[in-house]
Amino acid sequence: MPVSGEKYFFIGSLAKGIKIMELLAEQKQLTVSGVARLLDTNRAASHRFLATLRELGYVEKDEDDRYRLTFKVFELGMKVANRFEIRQIARPLMQELALAFRETVNLGHFDGKGILHVDKIDSLEILRMDSPIGSRAPAYCTALGKAVLAFLPRDEFERFLSRTTLKPHGPNTITTKKLFRLAVEDIRHRGYAVDDEELSAGLRCVAAPVFDHTGRAAYAISASGPSLRMTPKRIEDIHPLVQKICRQLSQQLGNTFPENPQLIRKAGRP
Numbered sequence: 001m002p003v004s005g006e007k008y009f010f011i012g013s014l015a016k017g018i019k020i021m022e023l024l025a026e027q028k029q030l031t032v033s034g035v036a037r038l039l040d041t042n043r044a045a046s047h048r049f050l051a052t053l054r055e056l057g058y059v060e061k062d063e064d065d066r067y068r069l070t071f072k073v074f075e076l077g078m079k080v081a082n083r084f085e086i087r088q089i090a091r092p093l094m095q096e097l098a099l100a101f102r103e104t105v106n107l108g109h110f111d112g113k114g115i116l117h118v119d120k121i122d123s124l125e126i127l128r129m130d131s132p133i134g135s136r137a138p139a140y141c142t143a144l145g146k147a148v149l150a151f152l153p154r155d156e157f158e159r160f161l162s163r164t165t166l167k168p169h170g171p172n173t174i175t176t177k178k179l180f181r182l183a184v185e186d187i188r189h190r191g192y193a194v195d196d197e198e199l200s201a202g203l204r205c206v207a208a209p210v211f212d213h214t215g216r217a218a219y220a221i222s223a224s225g226p227s228l229r230m231t232p233k234r235i236e237d238i239h240p241l242v243q244k245i246c247r248q249l250s251q252q253l254g255n256t257f258p259e260n261p262q263l264i265r266k267a268g269r270p
Contacts, residue, residue: 013049016041020049021069024059029068077134086210086219087119089252093245094121094221101238103225106131108144108207110218112160115145123225131224137199140166140180141173143207144220146193150184151209151217157184170197192239193220197227204230206239208246213254221246 016039023038024030030038036046050067053059057072090107098105098121107119115137122130131137139145139160149157166175174180187193195205207222223238224230230238 016045017049017053020046020053021058021073024067024069025073029062029066031064031066035067086249086253090119090210090221090249093249094119097221097223097241097245098124100241101223101234103223103230103238104130106144106205106207106222106224108137108142108148108220108222110139110145110148110220114139115142115148115220118219125225125229138167138169140164141169141195141198143193143195143205143222143224146184146187146195147207147209147220147222148217150187150193151211170200170203172197174198192243194235194239195222195224202227204235206230206235206242208239208243210246210253211250211255215255219249221249 019039020035023035027034027038032043032047032050035050036043039046050059050061054061054067058070059067060070061067087107094105094107102124104123105121106117108115109118110116117131117133117135117137120131120133137145139149149160152160161177161180166173166177166180168175174183192206192208195203195207197203199205203224204227205222205224207220209217210219210221211217212219221242223242
């Protein structure tokens with residue numbers, strides 16, 4: 001019988017095995033005791049889970065009896081990533097932006113909770129900002145996330161805001177919902193978003209939304225770099241090209257809309 005509150009189909013042992021893989025992805029390597037402590041379980045159970053994952057080829061053990069994920073996990077992730085057709089379509093446009101300004105260019109996907117970095121092109125500069133492909137970031141304090149949030153249907157945006165705690169990450173993170181609504185309204189009118197050291201000190205980004213064939217803003221592209229280079233004046237120089245390539249990518253995904261994103265008034269969109 002399932003534990004009270006759990007769905008009848010829920011397999012607790014499978015969930016624990018996946019949780020161990022998530023822990024190893026975050027911690028890089030752990031001993032059996034370390035896994036047991038973080039999972040709040042006994043050492044024998046943790047050993048069985050790790051031994052099973054090792055037998056399946058998803059983890060390996062080093063000479064110090066620490067477990068870590070293998071490239072089999074990476075291969076699995078890449079098979080999923082390669083299904084994102086948008087990565088192939090967006091690449092030439094992202095390269096255009098990267099060559100024009102020599103900053104890191106990111107392609108992000110909003111999954112309803114946060115931003116997943118789907119693809120990127122590294123800056124040509126020595127000093128650069130790095131968000132690894134596959135990493136996640138809060139939507140409310142990133143240019144990628146805010147660019148999408150601004151063009152969500154009003155009710156969906158309010159649901160997101162109601163279940164989100166605006167925790168500070170950088171020195172300029174917006175932490176009150178009243179101010180955040182005002183910021184999003186400004187983005188909606190401008191057509192692009194800026195992260196002004198909201199995610200991290202010393203980092204600025206500028207992003208615009210990408211609309212799919214249904215008219216939904218599910219993706220965004222950004223240019224990011226150190227605040228020493230990404231001055232407000234430089235952001236003013238960069239954002240027109242960011243918006244242009246996002247419009248082009250949206251059109252290639254099957255969406256058409258007016259030249260100015262703020263003029264979009266499709267059904268259900270604020």
